[in-house]
Amino acid sequence: MVRPDEAVEALLQEFADLLAITDGDPYKIRAYENAARTIAGYPADVSHLDVESLREIPNIGRSIAEKITEYFTTGRIEALERLREEIPAGVRELVKIPTLGPRRAMVLYTDLGIASVAQLEDAIQSGLLEEQHGFGPKTAANLLHGIELLTQSKGRIPLRDALATAEEIIVHLSAVPACMTCTYAGSLRRMCETVGDVDVLAASTEPEPVMDAFTRLPIVAEVIARGPTKTSVRTATSLQVDLRVVPPASWGAALQYFTGSKEHNIRVREIAVRKGLKLSEYGLFRVDDDSLVVSETEEEVYAKLELAWIPPTLREDRGEIEAARTGRLPRLVTVADIQGDLHTHTDLTDGAATLSEMLAAAQGRGYHYYAVTDHAKNLTMQRMTDEKMLDQRSRLRMLADTTDMELLHGTELNIEPDGEVDWDADFLAGFDLRVASIHSRFGQPRKAMTRRLVRACENPHVNIIGHPTTRRINQRPPVNADFDAVFEAAAATGTALEVNSSPDRLDLPDDLILRARHHGVKFAVNTDAHAVAQLDFLRYGVGTAQRGWLTPDDVINTWPLEKLREFVAAKQERLTPAGVPHRRAPRRT
């Protein structure tokens, strides 16, 4: 079952897509897109709201509010049904082909009756397309190429891979004498979990040599477009990289512009317009005489619009502009705030490094404390036993004198299908800290899965729920659970939820972090490192936590050890032996 808000988001987005294809008013299309995004980020269930309550949500007016209530009362939206009758679903698929937008998709459908990607491919092969006015041979070739990319590319590129490519490109371009400065922008700078393409920005008074160096990079497989200020290429791994070269004086405005998101920029530009200004990638200008106001730094651009500088990870039009205007931007958690890792492994189970190797690496990061949390016994393939675990604890205690870090002996428990975990209460009490995660039976029905996670939260010995959705980016979907119920249980019981930093997990994801935070949940940003090098994954988890608006106060492993120990002890005292937590009211923000 889909969450009601997600169902509404999908319907509103579909409405926007169909309006675009039927040559709708662009502003109306945008209104539906804004509404879809707002509902997606809304922290509460909208299915029981009436029209008046819905209209209090930004970007929801009378018309959309009525469509939402219509959907929840009748199960359908009449206006959407009419559009669906007009436009086959296959035409909406056509728009996903790069270089084919809604206008020409509609022309293909009305003039040639093309209503699927397969039919378009046939029309190109048979030469039918070239008879169509406005569709020349180059267009045909581009569309074929786009179809090929669409069918072979499996979604977007994970953040880590895109970052590696971007950093390599920046090293090369920075070596070009004409290149004064160079960095990445776009969804990468916003630390999105996956990116569709890489945006690289360079400052130079002499763009040509920079563009030349870019197109000659060894990783470039194909040049898609080449102009004086913008060049797009595709790498051998099918990743599109756009390079923009701007004059140094425009650096700040360009960086702001190309960092996005598109939705954030639209809001910022609207503010500029209301002040009689115009913002482009070249700078902030006065509308009346075209004179330049500022453009050298991002800070100046935001300041002239009476906004505090907004961290890139917040630039998603999820309330950050209002916060910047009123001085209420959060002080986001950073890598430097993290005092210790609370979820790590060694070669006692499936890790690749020994206990002392992991400890030495952690010490090198300057942590104040560090938890070793090898897998518990029910994950039978790891062959864990009570004796091995106790032996590890003794070794850890003996190593205490060899390090400045406080060493915590923990474990990663398995949340069984019924919500129980490995070991009895006595054995569990012997650990300093316990993470509990789902490692099996991912396909349980929603009700059972919700109960499973809630029961784990209610266990007085479980301190952190590890990778709560168990999704793997581009590989495995999240488990199906009522996460608002889980968040409520986590907040009420004093159970932290993990932001797992592994780049193919990033779990919780940012949208769920935002929702969990509204319930008053605390978080732990951990690496789940199985090797020394994986301790560096922390940057991805911190980026995700920032996208979820988390401050150091929200994240238990930024706290001093004493406070962290109190957090663990408080749950145990509160929940044992009765096991019934007091309910706390959700936090309002």
Add this chain to the structure above:
DNA sequence: GCCGTTTTCGGCCCGACTGTTTTCAGTCG
């Protein structure tokens, strides 16, 4: 379709590149 510190009507972000044209529409970000 939404919105409001000039507005309940009349606005709504801005520019680059491509391909097909003959001066520009469509697409993208």
